[in-house]
Amino acid sequence: MRDDTVNNEWGAFVAKHRWSVLLGILTFLIVLDAFDGRLAWLDSASMIAMSLLFLGVVGAIERRTWLRAMMATPVLLWFALVLINEFSSSRNVDIWLFYMSAVLLFGCMITSFRQLFAPVHSEYERLSSGIFGYMLLAMIWGLIYWRIEISNPGAFNLPDGTNATRAPFVYYSMITMTTVGYGEITPAASLPRTLAGLQAIAGTMFVAIFIGRIVGRLK
Numbered sequence: 001m002r003d004d005t006v007n008n009e010w011g012a013f014v015a016k017h018r019w020s021v022l023l024g025i026l027t028f029l030i031v032l033d034a035f036d037g038r039l040a041w042l043d044s045a046s047m048i049a050m051s052l053l054f055l056g057v058v059g060a061i062e063r064r065t066w067l068r069a070m071m072a073t074p075v076l077l078w079f080a081l082v083l084i085n086e087f088s089s090s091r092n093v094d095i096w097l098f099y100m101s102a103v104l105l106f107g108c109m110i111t112s113f114r115q116l117f118a119p120v121h122s123e124y125e126r127l128s129s130g131i132f133g134y135m136l137l138a139m140i141w142g143l144i145y146w147r148i149e150i151s152n153p154g155a156f157n158l159p160d161g162t163n164a165t166r167a168p169f170v171y172y173s174m175i176t177m178t179t180v181g182y183g184e185i186t187p188a189a190s191l192p193r194t195l196a197g198l199q200a201i202a203g204t205m206f207v208a209i210f211i212g213r214i215v216g217r218l219k
Contacts, residue, residue, distance in 0.1 A: 142170030
């Protein structure tokens, strides 16, 4: 009986603070990238965290809506690919996992953006969903930069000794989106330069809309 009570309390907590929990999972995923190649269990932890993220976002969508139906289908495909990947070392499966994760991350971003204008039980949750969307946008752009560098080596000027892993490009994406621009990583080709400019504009606009929405709701 006590276990049921604890489970019910935990379920109620997650339901009430779902976007805060999702923000914590996303932050965990970004931090894991910093240890890429150094920890044996990193890939498994990333896969589990990513799966929890997708499930959590689907659960956060209102029931019987087109967005939930659209998100549920690729999530099922994601888990099918994860299972196949456990029993197969084919590179094709890894490629499909990457593209499926890109589709799902984009869907997660749209879902979080909708929370800025949807009714919520707590403005704190609206704030968490906005930060989640902002960080997710940076992560998606970082994955795009990473794939560009893999497909076209030399598309970015990287510091000596920097490997073409996800972490440097997610970092570059975050400092570009916040318009910090330290300069140790720079785009060397036309496509990444254009994307970096668009990201800086998108990041600035998001912050303006986000702050305006939060302030407007508090009045």
